[in-house]
Amino acid sequence: MIGFFDTKIEFLKGVGPQRGALLGSELGIFTYGHLIQYYPFRYEDRTRFYKIAEINDQMNFIQVTGRIRYLETVGPPRRQRLVAYFGDGTGEIQLVWFKGLQWIIKKLRTNIDYVVFGKPGRIGKYINIAHPEMEPLTTKNEQGGYLQPVYSTTEKLKARYLDSKTIAKFQRTLTGLAFRQIHETLPPDLVQQYRLLPKNQAISNIHYPENQQLLAQARYRLKFEELFFIQLRLLKLKLTRRERFKGIIFNNADLLTDFYHHHLPFELTNAQKKVIKEIYRDMRSGSQMNRLLQGDVGSGKTIVAFICMLIAIGNGAQAAMMAPTEILANQHYDGLKGYAEKMGLNIALLTGSSKTAERRDIHERLLEGSLHILVGTHALLEDVVQFQNLGLAVIDEQHRFGVAQRAKLWRKNEHTYPHVLVMTATPIPRTLAMTLYGDLDVSVIDELPAGRKPIKTIHHYDANRLKVFGFLKQQIELGRQVYVVYPLIEESAKIDLKHLEDGYESISRAFPDYAISIVHGKMKADAKEYEMNRFVKGETKIMVATTVIEVGVNVPNATVMVIENAERFGLAQLHQLRGRVGRGGDQSYCILMSDYKLSKEAKTRIKTMVTTTDGFVIADTDLKLRGPGDISGTQQSGLTDLTIADLSQDSEILQQARKAAQRILDDDPELKTAKNANILLQINRQKKNELNWSRIS
Numbered sequence: 001m002i003g004f005f006d007t008k009i010e011f012l013k014g015v016g017p018q019r020g021a022l023l024g025s026e027l028g029i030f031t032y033g034h035l036i037q038y039y040p041f042r043y044e045d046r047t048r049f050y051k052i053a054e055i056n057d058q059m060n061f062i063q064v065t066g067r068i069r070y071l072e073t074v075g076p077p078r079r080q081r082l083v084a085y086f087g088d089g090t091g092e093i094q095l096v097w098f099k100g101l102q103w104i105i106k107k108l109r110t111n112i113d114y115v116v117f118g119k120p121g122r123i124g125k126y127i128n129i130a131h132p133e134m135e136p137l138t139t140k141n142e143q144g145g146y147l148q149p150v151y152s153t154t155e156k157l158k159a160r161y162l163d164s165k166t167i168a169k170f171q172r173t174l175t176g177l178a179f180r181q182i183h184e185t186l187p188p189d190l191v192q193q194y195r196l197l198p199k200n201q202a203i204s205n206i207h208y209p210e211n212q213q214l215l216a217q218a219r220y221r222l223k224f225e226e227l228f229f230i231q232l233r234l235l236k237l238k239l240t241r242r243e244r245f246k247g248i249i250f251n252n253a254d255l256l257t258d259f260y261h262h263h264l265p266f267e268l269t270n271a272q273k274k275v276i277k278e279i280y281r282d283m284r285s286g287s288q289m290n291r292l293l294q295g296d297v298g299s300g301k302t303i304v305a306f307i308c309m310l311i312a313i314g315n316g317a318q319a320a321m322m323a324p325t326e327i328l329a330n331q332h333y334d335g336l337k338g339y340a341e342k343m344g345l346n347i348a349l350l351t352g353s354s355k356t357a358e359r360r361d362i363h364e365r366l367l368e369g370s371l372h373i374l375v376g377t378h379a380l381l382e383d384v385v386q387f388q389n390l391g392l393a394v395i396d397e398q399h400r401f402g403v404a405q406r407a408k409l410w411r412k413n414e415h416t417y418p419h420v421l422v423m424t425a426t427p428i429p430r431t432l433a434m435t436l437y438g439d440l441d442v443s444v445i446d447e448l449p450a451g452r453k454p455i456k457t458i459h460h461y462d463a464n465r466l467k468v469f470g471f472l473k474q475q476i477e478l479g480r481q482v483y484v485v486y487p488l489i490e491e492s493a494k495i496d497l498k499h500l501e502d503g504y505e506s507i508s509r510a511f512p513d514y515a516i517s518i519v520h521g522k523m524k525a526d527a528k529e530y531e532m533n534r535f536v537k538g539e540t541k542i543m544v545a546t547t548v549i550e551v552g553v554n555v556p557n558a559t560v561m562v563i564e565n566a567e568r569f570g571l572a573q574l575h576q577l578r579g580r581v582g583r584g585g586d587q588s589y590c591i592l593m594s595d596y597k598l599s600k601e602a603k604t605r606i607k608t609m610v611t612t613t614d615g616f617v618i619a620d621t622d623l624k625l626r627g628p629g630d631i632s633g634t635q636q637s638g639l640t641d642l643t644i645a646d647l648s649q650d651s652e653i654l655q656q657a658r659k660a661a662q663r664i665l666d667d668d669p670e671l672k673t674a675k676n677a678n679i680l681l682q683i684n685r686q687k688k689n690e691l692n693w694s695r696i697s
């Protein structure tokens with residue numbers, strides 16, 4: 001069945017086959033449905049006229065009426081510009097043209113009234129508007145009174161006269177035709193409760209707002225709807241999983257109690273206790289656990305993971321932990337081994353470099369059940385790795401693993417899925433977490449162990465390098481170690497590598513008495529590993545590196561992190577890097593080195609780093625600066641397909657939408673009642689032609 005919205009765009013009046021094809025290839029607009037959901041990205045306010053005396057160069061687009069007093073061409077021959085002195089009795093501004101001067105001169109008159117529209121700027125003491133839109137004043141435009149939609153378009157489209165105005169015209173035609181075809185997609189009681197505009201009014205006001213207030217309502221309605229359906233899907237997925245995937249019930253706590261009474265190495269923080277309680281509740285519930293554990297670097301996730309493993313093992317099951325790199329797997333293994341040995345449990349490490357004989361032994365002991373804990377890299381995912389009874393799978397550093405890999409680990413058990421605990425040290429703002437991991441339950445360790453000294457973060461310009469070197473020397477003489485990190489990105493890899501090597505040389509010259517390691521992504525894996533280990537063992541005092549050390553490495557004796565060209569790093573990365581220090585009891589430092597010239601954003605990033613160590617504050621700022629599309633791991637999540645909602649702006653709407661979705665599912669989990677019929681219809685419609693939702697879970 002072909003519905004109205006499936007009509008090919010070429011059939012819309014004024015479009016035709018050629019422009020239709022272009023709209024498809026340039027903007028992905030193939031059907032009426034696509035076009036009507038191609039929303040303006042801003043609106044030009046033609047609802048009021050300003051007086052020239054009111055205008056300043058900070059304003060956005062404005063509209064004035066007046067007359068040209070005088071026209072002149074100024075500047076050297078090849079860089080001429082046309083200046084019109086334009087006044088309205090309250091003041092005068094300059095209208096400036098750099099292109100098409102001859103044509104414009106012929107058109108402009110000094111003896112008639114114009115409506116001028118544009119964005120004010122400033123040259124010297126004069127307010128100007130460059131390349132303004134101008135129309136003779138008529139009784140029609142004198143009344144003003146509309147918000148003109150602006151659609152983004154491309155050079156190729158513009159060359160075929162498909163500019164914003166033309167698209168607006170198409171929208172005008174289409175919204176007229178479509179009005180009766182647009183059905184309500186939300187349940188009536190929800191529309192009423194949140195005082196939402198009906199869908200058809202929202203669509204027509206998003207393209208042609210009658211006034212500011214209706215525009216705001218239209219935007220709210222469409223954002224709400226978009227986020228509502230995402231949340232509904234995620235929550236429904238979670239619900240289905242809870243019902244369908246039975247979890248192994250672990251209710252024997254003897255082993256746990258034994259550990260608490262005799263082997264606990266330190267008092268747990270309240271946050272650790274809280275999340276252990278949440279996890280334990282899941283593991284006894286009879287449903288499979290799917291929980292995300294968020295905790296900033298150093299918040300003590302390892303012991304939490306171990307305690308959860310004890311719950312599984314105490315009930316006769318096995319536990320696995322998977323890390324994204326070999327170094328990390330090694331460190332987890334070292335960290336867990338101590339605890340495991342104290343408890344008389346068997347633990348093994350499986351990575352790409354495990355020897356064949358060793359592997360075989362591990363496989364056997366896993367199958368017969370004598371191996372309690374297996375730590376490793378994605379080597380764990382190989383089919384030959386079979387457990388007797390895997391009860392808990394812990395996955396560290398989520399975003400490095402694909403969703404498919406996560407699922408593979410689940411399927412390690414034949415009868416029942418193991419409980420899954422995903423741990424991440426990448427702070428994710430609440431809004432993003434709700435969307436990215438909306439199908440997982442979330443626990444947060446929001447407290448660091450007592451006695452930690454907050455890392456001091458300092459910003460220095462490159463010119464201060466000698467002073468910084470002096471400070472490093474002091475620290476090394478105190479017995480500490482230092483990281484110096486350089487940016488290295490694919491696009492400028494050659495130059496970056498050179499900077500790194502130059503840096504290594506100048507540091508070697510400045511610190512002749514100390515051994516220095518260098519590690520970067522272009523080195524062979526074993527060479528990297530070797531250098532890394534020298535640093536871990538304390539044989540080298542300074543580690544010069546690229547961001548390969550970003551994730552998880554734990555050298556408590558390293559107390560200084562110097563980040564070169566700090567302006568080139570994103571906030572999340574800076575925070576991750578800083579997390580490499582401050583892991584022991586000593587005061588740690590993060591030194592951000594930069595050029596004098598900094599962009600506004602770079603300044604904000606550096607200032608944020610200097611003023612806070614709170615990962616969530618940093619993640620929020622990052623989201624605001626960059627938008628959600630760039631945050632690691634979100635590209636593949638479908639989040640960039642949002643048509644109107646913006647996760648960096650709309651967290652409040654998201655929360656309302658999630659609450660509404662939850663309430664509806666609580667009432668009517670199958671969405672079977674008549675009042676929810678709209679929802680079911682819409683879900684089926686979306687399923688037919690939309691995002692591949694399997695990408696999100």
Ligand code: ADP
Nearest residue numbers: 266267268269296297298299300301302303449
């Ligand atoms: P992360 O969350 O970054 O993985 P870790 O689990 O590696 O953090 O813990 C960082 C350090 O803090 C480790 O040396 C660990 O032994 C220690 N630690 C964890 N929890 C506590 C606590 N409650 N009290 C004191 N030290 C703790």
Ligand code: MG
Nearest residue numbers: 298301302552
């Ligand atoms: Mg860790």
